[in-house]
Amino acid sequence: MGAHLADHPAPAILAEVQPASLPRKELVHHGRDFHWITEKICGIVEGPTPTWWWWCFGVAAFVASFTVAGLTYLVGTGVGVWGHANPVNWAWDIVNFVFWIGIGHAGTLISAILCLLRQKWRTSINRASEAMTIFAVACAAIFPVFHVGRIWMAWYLFPIPNSNYIWQNFRSPLEWDVFAVSTYGTVSVLFWYIGLIPDLGTLRDRFFTVGRIWRARIYGFFAMGWRGSNRHWSNYEMAYLILAGISTPLVLSVHTIVSFDFAVSLLPGWHTTIFPPYFVAGAIFSGFGMVMTLMLPLRAIFRLEDLITQYHIDNMCKITLATGTMVGYAYSIEFFIAWYGSNPYEGFAFINRAFGHYAWAYWIMVTCNVITPQFFWFKAVRQNTTLVWCLAIMVNVGMWFERFVIIVTSLARDFLPSSWGYYSPSVVEIFTFFGTFGVFSFLFLLFIRFVPIMPMSEVKAVTAAADPHGPHPH
Numbered sequence: 001m002g003a004h005l006a007d008h009p010a011p012a013i014l015a016e017v018q019p020a021s022l023p024r025k026e027l028v029h030h031g032r033d034f035h036w037i038t039e040k041i042c043g044i045v046e047g048p049t050p051t052w053w054w055w056c057f058g059v060a061a062f063v064a065s066f067t068v069a070g071l072t073y074l075v076g077t078g079v080g081v082w083g084h085a086n087p088v089n090w091a092w093d094i095v096n097f098v099f100w101i102g103i104g105h106a107g108t109l110i111s112a113i114l115c116l117l118r119q120k121w122r123t124s125i126n127r128a129s130e131a132m133t134i135f136a137v138a139c140a141a142i143f144p145v146f147h148v149g150r151i152w153m154a155w156y157l158f159p160i161p162n163s164n165y166i167w168q169n170f171r172s173p174l175e176w177d178v179f180a181v182s183t184y185g186t187v188s189v190l191f192w193y194i195g196l197i198p199d200l201g202t203l204r205d206r207f208f209t210v211g212r213i214w215r216a217r218i219y220g221f222f223a224m225g226w227r228g229s230n231r232h233w234s235n236y237e238m239a240y241l242i243l244a245g246i247s248t249p250l251v252l253s254v255h256t257i258v259s260f261d262f263a264v265s266l267l268p269g270w271h272t273t274i275f276p277p278y279f280v281a282g283a284i285f286s287g288f289g290m291v292m293t294l295m296l297p298l299r300a301i302f303r304l305e306d307l308i309t310q311y312h313i314d315n316m317c318k319i320t321l322a323t324g325t326m327v328g329y330a331y332s333i334e335f336f337i338a339w340y341g342s343n344p345y346e347g348f349a350f351i352n353r354a355f356g357h358y359a360w361a362y363w364i365m366v367t368c369n370v371i372t373p374q375f376f377w378f379k380a381v382r383q384n385t386t387l388v389w390c391l392a393i394m395v396n397v398g399m400w401f402e403r404f405v406i407i408v409t410s411l412a413r414d415f416l417p418s419s420w421g422y423y424s425p426s427v428v429e430i431f432t433f434f435g436t437f438g439v440f441s442f443l444f445l446l447f448i449r450f451v452p453i454m455p456m457s458e459v460k461a462v463t464a465a466a467d468p469h470g471p472h473p474h
Helices: 002-007 012-016 034-046 051-077 092-103 105-116 120-124 126-147 151-157 173-209 213-223 230-263 275-301 310-340 344-355 359-377 385-412 427-450 456-461
Strands: none
Touching: 034 173, 034 427, 034 456, 051 126, 051 427, 092 105, 092 126, 092 230, 092 275, 092 385, 092 427, 105 120, 105 126, 105 173, 105 230, 105 275, 120 126, 120 310, 120 456, 126 151, 126 173, 126 275, 126 427, 173 213, 173 230, 173 456, 230 275, 230 385, 275 310, 275 359, 275 385, 310 344, 310 359, 310 385, 344 359, 344 385, 359 385
């Protein structure tokens, strides 16, 4: 074989070809070693509770009490305490449900799809994003469950044998929601927990070393006997990969099924085939907005600039820009289809959105969702973390208004002018929704206090020291 190759040397032109070697961005700055990463991330959990955390926790608990009070009053009085009335029988309850489900999409995207695509920049933000997903799904589940009115009968939503032989209507997209969201929540919890196990084992050992036995036992219980052996790592990586594969179609399926709540109806403004991809893009858009809203303050408070670098912020901004542009395209296509379809009811529905009684909400939506992300074209904007954080908040405001516009404007002006009305939320609705931000913040604060906010093993794997062919510090 060697003689054969010697008889046929490579063409001389190949010797002149020098493939470009593009430098890879550093995902951990200043050459931080494994020990520094462990101390930095574990130190957040092991150190004394900061004063600011207690203040934020108290405020979050107080705000969360609004939801508890609102739901208690609703159960004791009836769903009529919400502002629902003909023709708007769906309003803030479904708006908030779709909003919170959308918030959770970025976590699954970062964890599952970027994992399968081997995008290593996900490592510094994936755990907080996964936790955000779980807490957002918990907030979302509140609204459809309590919307049934008699909360003690909500178990009829599941196909459980019962003495009354009451079975669900499996042709209803609302029933599809039950299966989609419950599956999504279950897989998200498993994915998040599996990724936690190595770090829980590290915390167990560190607490045991310093004599904090009770905390060591608690973390040891959840670490499930993790010892970091070759067999443990092999099983861990296989389980993580399988869950990433299972989670990936959920990113597309969950919000697609949520969009079917509207798309399979005959109501003008809802009956459109663009809803599934439009809802998925919008969910990822709002999800990344929430990731930046949460992670940028944590980056500043805990001095994590070496782990959450400008490269991470750039990538999140670019994904927000791409999905925001998709959402803007969907808005324009809706108007085009309404005109092209020559359906007078459909045409009226969209003209009414832009210039009717709810025009104020429509233009807030367009401003926040279409114009705001366009600022991310500029590098100077992406490098200003304060400005990025403000724009991320506007993204979430715009996505809430998008769901409000889709649901309320389509119902308030239906086929019969005699049934037209104007919906205004009640105080109970406002307080219940406002309180869910307290519920979300309450859970997220507990997460950052007691759980490593980054997967230490994954962060270490993207450092220069983990590269067997790269330079190693002495």
